[in-house]
């Protein structure tokens with residue numbers, strides 16, 4: 001299901017001076033990103049602006065910008081969502097249920113859940129008592145439900161290849177039940193989700209790219225076919 005349909009940049013509000021985030025090449029001349037599939041991936045080199053965009057969307061969704069949902073008010077320094085006031089989201093229908101996962105501040109999120117005695121909603125065990133990957137999977141299986149918008153920043157960070165595949169199965173179930181995902185990723189496994197749309201932040205402005213055309217796919221494939229030859233090249 002698609003709830004969030006357009007991320008429009010309010011270019012007329014951009015300040016004149018070329019500074020972060022307005023000077024990111026991926027945002028130059030970008031008018032909007034159109035989302036018309038249940039799963040959308042944001043891909044591109046480190047520093048290309050994926051997190052900046054996802055954080056701005058989370059901010060406009062009203063989610064805690066350090067990770068969480070609308071109901072998570074915890075005392076971790078919120079990220080400033082530098083692009084947050086410079087985008088507009090178009091919804092049809094509007095969806096307020098959902099979650100923003102930030103791999104980098106997941107530890108603080110887990111502490112917050114412990115402090116409010118909320119681990120019952122996460123498989124009954126403190127997220128801290130689970131490995132990083134197990135805690136991620138607990139979050140996905142227990143906390144994500146069908147109707148919602150899920151913004152995930154590098155969810156593969158803690159997941160083995162097998163768990164990444166398990167996550168794809170879970171995502172397929174959730175999508176069938178009406179979930180929407182927008183995911184920033186470097187994982188050639190995750191971005192292979194059938195039917196997903198992929199936007200490359202390596203282009204200026206951001207552009208849609210086919211899975212097989214992504215650098216992630218091509219490099220991984222060439223490497224896996226002949227690791228030694230690849231390194232000798």
Ligand SMILES: Nc1ncnc2c1ncn2[C@@H]1O[C@H](COP(=O)(O)OP(=O)(O)OP(=O)(O)O)[C@@H](O)[C@H]1O
Pocket residue numbers: 020024044045046047048049050051052053082184201
């Ligand atoms: N608060 C900030 N002030 C100034 N520059 C910033 C700030 N936050 C990020 N940047 C810079 O903006 C660029 C884009 O950062 P961003 O985190 O959006 O990239 P990314 O595509 O998500 O990268 P990665 O794949 O490494 O997570 C980077 O070069 C980063 O150093």
